[in-house]
Amino acid sequence: MLNSWVVMPTCLPLVRRRCHACASERFRADGKFRVNANHKLLDAWLLVLCTSCGDTAKLTVLERMHVRAVRPELLDRMHANDPGLAAELLQDPVVRRRNHIALDWDNAWRLETGGSDHLDREVIDVSVRFAARVPVRPVRLIAEGCGLSRAEVERLIAEGKLVSAVRLTGKLSGDFTFTLKR
Numbered sequence: 001m002l003n004s005w006v007v008m009p010t011c012l013p014l015v016r017r018r019c020h021a022c023a024s025e026r027f028r029a030d031g032k033f034r035v036n037a038n039h040k041l042l043d044a045w046l047l048v049l050c051t052s053c054g055d056t057a058k059l060t061v062l063e064r065m066h067v068r069a070v071r072p073e074l075l076d077r078m079h080a081n082d083p084g085l086a087a088e089l090l091q092d093p094v095v096r097r098r099n100h101i102a103l104d105w106d107n108a109w110r111l112e113t114g115g116s117d118h119l120d121r122e123v124i125d126v127s128v129r130f131a132a133r134v135p136v137r138p139v140r141l142i143a144e145g146c147g148l149s150r151a152e153v154e155r156l157i158a159e160g161k162l163v164s165a166v167r168l169t170g171k172l173s174g175d176f177t178f179t180l181k182r
Helices: 072-079 083-091 093-099 138-146 150-159
Strands: 002-009 014-016 026-038 041-050 056-066 102-104 109-112 123-130 162-164 176-181
Touching: 002 138, 026 056, 026 072, 026 083, 041 083, 056 093, 072 083, 083 093, 109 138, 123 138, 138 150, 138 176, 150 162
Parallel strands: 002 123
Antiparallel strands: 002 109, 014 026, 014 102, 026 041, 041 056, 123 176, 162 176
């Protein structure tokens, strides 16, 4: 029987970028946008706050875009300060590259396993699905979901008792499956 686990974001990740006021490297996004029109050209920013001093920084979302080139629903979501849009934009590699930022997902996700009734079986087949592109080490997910230490999970991988079609070392942010034989 295939068990299904889901990696769920619990909040927006912290933005890693240097603060020009206090030299901190963490900003918090709360889903607020600023849109500025200059004749028929639009600029839009996602506002982020420094976690140390509270200074505001702007992450460029749109730059000198003609009004007609911007989808009306996107503009409506920005005017409504949609936190869902903020989450989408933070995950957009183009936005991250343009603003020279990285995301810090520590303490911003949880693993939903659907209970612990699978833990007593000899063979466990699990499908892990990501509700958002949260980069997490599979070893950490498996340890948390199965109630094992990370060292124990790494030992099971080395012994061939924990197998997957994907590499279980490093970080993943996409769906995968694994089989654990006790």
